[in-house]
Amino acid sequence: MATAAEHQTARSAPGGTGADAASTAAYESAFDAAVAADERIEPRDWMPDAYRASLVRQMAQHAHSEIIGMQPEANWITRAPSLRRKAILMAKVQDEAGHGLYLYSAAETLGTGRDELLDKLHSGRQKYSSIFNYPTLTWADVGAIGWLVDGAAITNQVPLCRCSYGPYARAMVRICKEESFHQRQGYESLLALSRGTEAQHAMAQDAVNRWWWPSLMMFGPPDDESSHSEQSMTWKIKRHSNDELRQRFVDICVPQAESLGLTLPDPDLSWNEERGHHDFGAIDWTEFWAVLKGNGPCNEQRITQRKSAHDEGAWVREAAAAFAAKHGEAKA
Amino acid sequence: MTAPVSTTATATAIALGDDALVLSHRLGEWAGHAPVLEEEVALANIALDLLGQARILLSMAGDEDELAYLREERAFRNLQLAEQPNGDFAHTIARQLYFSTYQSLLYGQLTAEDGAFAPLAAKAVKEVAYHQDHAEQWTLRLGDGTAESHERMQRGIDALWRFTGEMFQPVEGLGESDGVNWEALHTSWTESVTSVIEKATLTVPSGPQEGAWAAGAGRQGLHTESFGRMLAEMQHLHRSHPGASW
Numbered sequence: 001m002a003t004a005a006e007h008q009t010a011r012s013a014p015g016g017t018g019a020d021a022a023s024t025a026a027y028e029s030a031f032d033a034a035v036a037a038d039e040r041i042e043p044r045d046w047m048p049d050a051y052r053a054s055l056v057r058q059m060a061q062h063a064h065s066e067i068i069g070m071q072p073e074a075n076w077i078t079r080a081p082s083l084r085r086k087a088i089l090m091a092k093v094q095d096e097a098g099h100g101l102y103l104y105s106a107a108e109t110l111g112t113g114r115d116e117l118l119d120k121l122h123s124g125r126q127k128y129s130s131i132f133n134y135p136t137l138t139w140a141d142v143g144a145i146g147w148l149v150d151g152a153a154i155t156n157q158v159p160l161c162r163c164s165y166g167p168y169a170r171a172m173v174r175i176c177k178e179e180s181f182h183q184r185q186g187y188e189s190l191l192a193l194s195r196g197t198e199a200q201h202a203m204a205q206d207a208v209n210r211w212w213w214p215s216l217m218m219f220g221p222p223d224d225e226s227s228h229s230e231q232s233m234t235w236k237i238k239r240h241s242n243d244e245l246r247q248r249f250v251d252i253c254v255p256q257a258e259s260l261g262l263t264l265p266d267p268d269l270s271w272n273e274e275r276g277h278h279d280f281g282a283i284d285w286t287e288f289w290a291v292l293k294g295n296g297p298c299n300e301q302r303i304t305q306r307k308s309a310h311d312e313g314a315w316v317r318e319a320a321a322a323f324a325a326k327h328g329e330a331k332a
Numbered sequence: 333m334t335a336p337v338s339t340t341a342t343a344t345a346i347a348l349g350d351d352a353l354v355l356s357h358r359l360g361e362w363a364g365h366a367p368v369l370e371e372e373v374a375l376a377n378i379a380l381d382l383l384g385q386a387r388i389l390l391s392m393a394g395d396e397d398e399l400a401y402l403r404e405e406r407a408f409r410n411l412q413l414a415e416q417p418n419g420d421f422a423h424t425i426a427r428q429l430y431f432s433t434y435q436s437l438l439y440g441q442l443t444a445e446d447g448a449f450a451p452l453a454a455k456a457v458k459e460v461a462y463h464q465d466h467a468e469q470w471t472l473r474l475g476d477g478t479a480e481s482h483e484r485m486q487r488g489i490d491a492l493w494r495f496t497g498e499m500f501q502p503v504e505g506l507g508e509s510d511g512v513n514w515e516a517l518h519t520s521w522t523e524s525v526t527s528v529i530e531k532a533t534l535t536v537p538s539g540p541q542e543g544a545w546a547a548g549a550g551r552q553g554l555h556t557e558s559f560g561r562m563l564a565e566m567q568h569l570h571r572s573h574p575g576a577s578w
Contacts, residue, residue: 067369074363081569082397082578083353083390086360087383093363094376101369139569139578189578197576305364313367315484316421319477326476 035236040166043109051235054228055165056110057126058237063103064121064128066096068302072136073145081139085189089142092182099175106167122307130288131218133296140193140200140207146186147260148208148215148253154179155249156219159239168237187256194261201261208257209265216280217288219246250278340505341448342393343409347503347551348449349389350410353400354559355431356382357566358418367421374466378428381459388452401570405553405560412550413495415559419488422474422481426488428467433524434499436460437517445511468528475532482533489529490537496521497541498550 027046034041041047070093077093080086104114120126131149136142157179160172193204220226220242232238240248250269257264268281290296359379366372390396413431418424439460442453474485500518529536549555570578 070364070372077360077363078357078565079569081401081573081576083383083387083400085578087380087387090360090363090376090380090383094373094380097369097372097376101373104369192578196578197573199573200576309365309367312365313371313421315478315480316367316371316474319481320473322477322481323473 035164035234038162038164038236040169041164042166050231051237052110054232054235055168055237056107056112058228058232059103059107059110059168060112060117060120060126061128063100063107063117064126065132066100066103067121068128068132068306069149070096071302071305072132072134072298073142075136076139076142079139080142085142088185088189092146092185095178095182099178102171102174106171109167118310122303122310124294124303127292128302129218130291130296131214132302133291133298134210134214135298137210138203138207140190140203141211143186143189143193143204144207144211146182147190147256148186148211149218150179150183150186151253152215152218152249154183155245155252159245162236162239164236187260190262191260204260205262208262212265213283213287214291216246216249216283217291219243219249221285221288247277250280254278342505344449344503344505345389345393346399347409349386349393349399350408351414351431351435352382352389353386354408354410354562355414355427356380356386357562358415358427359424361418362424371421375424378463378466381456381463385452385456385459388455392448392452397570401567405555405563407553408555408559408563409551409553410555411495411498412556412559413492413498415550415555415562416492416495417558419491420484421470422484423488423491425467425470425474426485426492428463429471429489429525429528430492430496430499432460432463432467433521434517436464437520437524438512441511441513441517442506443511445509447510449506449510471528471534472532475529475534485532486534489534490539493537493539493541500541501551503551 028048031041031045031047031051034045041051073089073096074093077086077089080089104117107117108114117126121128131152136145154176157172157176161169161176163169163172190204190208193200195201220229223229223241223243226242229238229241233241253264254269254271266281268279270279272279291299294300356379359375359382362375362379363372366375386400387396390399393399411431413427416423416427418427436457439453439457442449443457444450471485471489474481476482499521500514502512502514506512526536
């Protein structure tokens, strides 16, 4: 097996276009060897077109989820019930915008642009996480999102810190640190509600009832229906299957729900001694696909708000560009 | 309930705390609506700084949540400028320019003497310098950007001008012993704002710095109409669960 340095040399060879079949095959085998050896692929390295396309799709969808994900929580900024909770929520929504920026930058290392990606989001050609198509109806939803939605995101994202593509893996290291902070804050907020007045406890339980199943859907379709999984695992973009991660998440949440003094809305949930895991009920995949196809409760509202923020901000971006051109600054 | 305005220091803390609280709330309304992602970060950042200042100031006067959530409109002492609706991005930036310049100068003066507000001012003055820079940079970009942005920036500058006179009415409890000179503050504010507006190729408004209400109205609990609605939204959840902790 070749050394890491040799892979590097082969992968970095210039002139990707017009290379003959023999050298393409050499790049390919160097790439495969680098991935097999758990080396990081970097922006200037040769990579298969399909690897590049798959990463752009996944990173863009991830970035879009951060940006659209600001909306359900921002919905409660002006109504947060204490100044401390308001500050925490504002900081969280700000972090999400920052995560979107990291991820767009990471995606840009693959030769795409933020404008292009936003355009694809606005026109529905690229997706974002289905979870953000659910409405935040009470204050407790903010806590439930922190606990369950951020919890599911972390379960999904921690393995991405070891993703084969360097810029994505490094972005995820930073993002996961902040996400786990948000997740603990969400848990703590739900705990305060659960231990609060009867009305607060009921509010927390209702939120968990509404967010539990959509959170399990965040892991994507079952393994036998997941179109990108196998290839992503071979390329080490993905490290675990959807169903493996979903199981891990359920196993983490059950004892947490007990500590919270809240129940999970699944009569089939039970410990399976033989498997060493919790069994759980069937997910409503009809709902999942409906939401993914644009027919969830808030799909239209989310995209409309995102587009209108972008469109109404066009004159501001034009002003900044015109100013920069007049004053010889680099375009912001 | 009524605010515990027992001492002049309390009155000062409430006036300055309400400015920061109310403006922070307005900036929080931008979340998810900003023209560019970098501004989502910047506006939330400024809102958070102001909320931090509000919490320190209101805690000097009593319980921060009681003061924020259980006072009626007539008991709030913030400047009318701080409560003005966001409008378009230029309107928000004009409000930021006027207010951050004021806050920067006021807190700068407060750090000079060893008064009750000097420690808060020493912390806040660093944050406010950033807010002021942000507002000035955007005033320049919008004023000297495109024809449309120029017109919008001028509209924002003009529309909010009548709320600026109130900033130079002395705040109860703040005077020379704290290092504050209101006349000097007014002069420096006018110089600073004039220079930015002119550099942005805009025109300094010529109208009076007061509206139909006497200058100082907000500080006396007399607010503009949108403020009651803002408070209704801000307070409704807290008020729906009396005595609850969050």
